Amino acid sequence: MRTQILALVSAGAEGDRLPPERELSAVCGVSRMTLRRALDELAAEGRIVRRQGRGTFVARPRMVRQLSMKSFTEEMRQLGRAPSSRVLDFRRLRANGLQARQLRLPVGDPIVRFTRLRLADGEPIGVETTCVAADLVPGLKEPDLDGSWYELLARRYSVHILRGQSMIEPAVLGDREGRTLETAVGSPAFRIQTSTFAASGRVIDFEVDIYRGDRYSLTADLRPEPRAH
Amino acid sequence: MRTQILALVSAGAEGDRLPPERELSAVCGVSRMTLRRALDELAAEGRIVRRQGRGTFVARPRMVRQLSMKSFTEEMRQLGRAPSSRVLDFRRLRANGLQARQLRLPVGDPIVRFTRLRLADGEPIGVETTCVAADLVPGLKEPDLDGSWYELLARRYSVHILRGQSMIEPAVLGDREGRTLETAVGSPAFRIQTSTFAASGRVIDFEVDIYRGDRYSLTADLRPEPRAH
DNA sequence: TAGTGGTCTAGACCACTAC
DNA sequence: TAGTGGTCTAGACCACTAC
Numbered sequence: 001m002r003t004q005i006l007a008l009v010s011a012g013a014e015g016d017r018l019p020p021e022r023e024l025s026a027v028c029g030v031s032r033m034t035l036r037r038a039l040d041e042l043a044a045e046g047r048i049v050r051r052q053g054r055g056t057f058v059a060r061p062r063m064v065r066q067l068s069m070k071s072f073t074e075e076m077r078q079l080g081r082a083p084s085s086r087v088l089d090f091r092r093l094r095a096n097g098l099q100a101r102q103l104r105l106p107v108g109d110p111i112v113r114f115t116r117l118r119l120a121d122g123e124p125i126g127v128e129t130t131c132v133a134a135d136l137v138p139g140l141k142e143p144d145l146d147g148s149w150y151e152l153l154a155r156r157y158s159v160h161i162l163r164g165q166s167m168i169e170p171a172v173l174g175d176r177e178g179r180t181l182e183t184a185v186g187s188p189a190f191r192i193q194t195s196t197f198a199a200s201g202r203v204i205d206f207e208v209d210i211y212r213g214d215r216y217s218l219t220a221d222l223r224p225e226p227r228a229h
Numbered sequence: 230m231r232t233q234i235l236a237l238v239s240a241g242a243e244g245d246r247l248p249p250e251r252e253l254s255a256v257c258g259v260s261r262m263t264l265r266r267a268l269d270e271l272a273a274e275g276r277i278v279r280r281q282g283r284g285t286f287v288a289r290p291r292m293v294r295q296l297s298m299k300s301f302t303e304e305m306r307q308l309g310r311a312p313s314s315r316v317l318d319f320r321r322l323r324a325n326g327l328q329a330r331q332l333r334l335p336v337g338d339p340i341v342r343f344t345r346l347r348l349a350d351g352e353p354i355g356v357e358t359t360c361v362a363a364d365l366v367p368g369l370k371e372p373d374l375d376g377s378w379y380e381l382l383a384r385r386y387s388v389h390i391l392r393g394q395s396m397i398e399p400a401v402l403g404d405r406e407g408r409t410l411e412t413a414v415g416s417p418a419f420r421i422q423t424s425t426f427a428a429s430g431r432v433i434d435f436e437v438d439i440y441r442g443d444r445y446s447l448t449a450d451l452r453p454e455p456r457a458h
Numbered sequence: 459t460a461g462t463g464g465t466c467t468a469g470a471c472c473a474c475t476a477c
Numbered sequence: 478t479a480g481t482g483g484t485c486t487a488g489a490c491c492a493c494t495a496c
Contacts, residue, residue, distance in 0.1 A: 172417050
């Protein structure tokens with residue numbers, strides 16, 4: 001069945017519509033539920049895109065992103081895509097236990113937390129949630145966040161990030177995330193948690209990012225660790 | 230429903246068995262298919278493990294692996310786990326178009342390709358497939374491959390890897406991979422393609438690795454790119 | 459209103475495990 | 478043989494789209 005569907009996908013051009021599920025299941029001789037599991041897999045691989053009420057379409061090929069300190073804004077520009085943001089949430093809070101540990105602050109210290117939807121050419125690519133100590137960014141307001149966060153830190157606050165440490169997990173998109181990213185629930189995704197540091201060693205911010213895996217790859221350059229023996 | 234099940238998972242210790250699906254679905258007041266989707270999600274997150282014919286169990290917490298040139302063998306030792314391998318496939322081939330491009334060889338040149346299941350404390354963690362030019366590894370035989378591949382290259386063949394480049398994709402485990410890794414189909418996974426290079430710039434090998442994402446995280450240290458302006 | 463994908467049900471049967 | 482998870486079916490109904 002997968003082979004039959006893949007033939008249709010390969011034959012079609014980007015954006016072409018596949019036959020409706022009820023028709024495909026009849027053609028393949030399986031129930032619709034079973035057919036849908038095969039389509040789930042293809043959607044997870046980024047080969048097809050499903051739009052409720054409209055149909056199932058041949059997908060665009062995926063992007064490749066370098067695993068580096070480059071900002072989303074900068075990276076998308078280099079890929080020739082127009083980056084944009086939509087702030088989904090912006091609030092001033094007092095650090096709870098987890099946030100305090102990550103930012104190396106006492107519990108209860110004021111922090112700013114914001115969540116942004118990141119888009120490339122208007123297509124939702126990821127959701128980034130950032131926590132930062134409030135005293136690092138006095139006067140920060142929601143409208144300031146439509147561009148590069150790292151550039152804003154450098155230009156307005158003279159805060160320069162030297163390095164970061166990331167933890168990367170593969171994830172499967174849940175309900176809410178799937179809706180926000182306009183992607184099928186169950187699609188593969190990256191979950192990247194990053195801490196950034198100034199030259200002084202001070203923690204600057206902590207981010208939790210969810211990126212669509214059907215549209216995205218990461219690359220990394222690896223060097224051997226210096227050997228201790 | 231998810232909350233009810235999570236309460237059971239949190240209450241239980243590692244290895245505890247949850248109630249059978251038919252019972253859980255009755256308790257939650259949903260059909261078994263619907264309950265299974267919730268369990269699929271928890272399995273994908275690495276919170277539970279399902280064993281056909283035996284039951285559903287509270288899972289072990291996941292490992293963290295540094296994104297680096299360290300070999301699987303070396304890394305597992307540092308994590309205090311016993312690494313092992315099982316060679317699933319070993320053959321001498323003539324490079325097809327894709328392999329030739331990756332290894333920068335003419336099409337038809339002799340290569341060696343092998344696939345190994347990697348285990349930590351006997352638990353399947355990933356499947357690694359390696360391609361290498363045959364003339365780099367004269368006399369290589371299947372039984373040579375039970376330890377570190379990089380160490381073998383260095384010791385027996387005096388081939389020293391200087392750096393690597395990896396492309397990382399989140400994936401969802403397919404049928405065959407799921408069986409090999411003893412994990413549910415639909416679980417999150419990493420798909421990592423790596424090219425390695427000698428100091429001379431020559432390509433050494435090309436690997437495609439699938440790692441379980443429910444047992445594994447990657448970490449990376451990031452430095453800003455040197456700016457061109 | 460007709461057509462699409464999204465979710466759910468009740469039940470059947472299979473594969474595997476433990477006895 | 479009884480109990481477990483794994484797969485599949487036929488059909489219902491919902492949410493959304495395009496007209």
